[in-house]
Amino acid sequence: MNNKCDEFFSVGKSVLLGVTGGVAAYKAVELTRLLTQAEYIVQTVMTESARQFIGPISFQSLTGQPVFTELWGGDAANPMPHIHLSRQVGLILIAPASANFIAKLAYGLADDLLSTLCLARDCPLMVAPAMNRQMWENPATQRNIARLQNDGVIVVGPESGVQACGETGMGRMLEAEALFAAVQEALSEGLFQGKHILVTAGPTYEAIDAVRGIINTSSGKMGYAIAQAALDAGARVTLVTGPTCLKPPAVTRLIHVQSAQEMLNMVTATIAETSIDVFISVAAVADYRVASVSQQKIKKSDQKLTLELIQNPDILSHVSSQPDPPFCVGFAAETDNLEQNAITKRRQKKIPVLVANWVQEAMGSNETALTVFDNEGAHAFEKAPKQILAKRLIEHIALQYRQQRNNI
C-alpha cells in the first residue's frame, strides 16, 4: 500500500521518537534537532500527557513530518498506524519515558497509539527514563526496568542531578547529545556485519601420559574477549578453544579442543567447510608435543626420565600459506625484544597484523598493554581491561581488513 507514511521512512536511518509526559520533553526537541541535522528521518508520536508539556508543532517544524497522537481515527493516513508506523523505522526511542509509560511497557499494555505501536513493533526499542528520584528508586519502577532489560529493551540513563522538582538525585533524563550517540550506536551497522570470523583461544594441552601433560599459563581471557567483540561487531564467530576455566561467549559455533593437532584439525575443517573472512589466532599453541604419549601412567623410578619432544604444526602459518587465506591476525607474547620478535614473526608467518604484548603483563591478567604491527608500522594500545582492548582491536582489524580487500 502506498500512502502518506511511505514517503517518510527509510528504515536504516529512521527513528520513531515517542514522547511521553515529563518536563524533559524539551530535551527531546533538542534531540530531534540533532537527529534531523544528521539526516535521520524522525517520526514523532506523542502521548496525551506529553502534549501537556510541549506542543506537537515543535517536533513538526523540526522534522517536517506530521506528529501522530491518536490511536483511533486520528491523524495518521494509514488505518492501522500502530502497525504501520513501527514497521517503517530502524529504532523506537521513548524520550522522555515516564514511570507510567515504563510500567505500561513492562506489562505489555496498549491503551494509546505509542504503547500500542511499541507492542506491535519488530525493531529495537530504547527507553530514556525521566522522573523524580523517589519514583525512579521505587521498587515497582526498578522491577519494571529490570523486566524491560530482560525483554531486550535498551535502557539509556537516567543520570543523577538537580531535578525539575528541586530535589537532587537519580532520575534526570540523559542530555540530548548522549541520546543522539546512543541512537547512532543502536542504528550503526556492525563493522563485521555479514562476515565470519574464526578465533582460537586459550592454551593447548599436550599429553605426556594418561594423567599428565604440558600446558601453558594462557587463561583464554583475551581470545574470549576478542570473540565477544567480533560478535558485537556483527560477525558470525567460530571459537576454537583449548581448555580454560572461563564461560565462553555465545558464539555462533564453539569447538573445544585439547592439543595443537586437534586445534589445527578443527581450524582447517572450519575453513574448508565455511567461508572464513578473518582468522584471529589468539591461542597460545604449544610449539612442542611429546613424541610418544604413554597410554599408561608413567611409574616413578630411580632413573632419570627423558621426554622426547617433537615440533607441533604452526597453525597460523599453515592457514596464512593457503592459496586464498582469510585475513590473518596473530598474537605474540614475548619475554624480551618485543618489537624485533614481533616484526620477525609477522614476516615469517606472512600475516598482515600481529598483536604483541609482554608475557609478564598479559598472561592470566585482566588488563594488558598491546602493540599492533601492520603495514603502517607499530601502534601502541595503552594498558586497559582486555574487553576494552578487544573492542579497539576489532575496530583496528576491521580497518586493516577493509584496506587490504580494497587493494586487491
Ligand code: C5P
Ligand atoms: O608461539 P608464537 O609466538 O610463534 O605465536 C604467535 C602466533 O602464532 C599466535 O597467534 C599463535 O596463535 C600462533 N601459533 C600457531 N601455532 C603454533 C604456534 C603459534 O598458530 N604452533
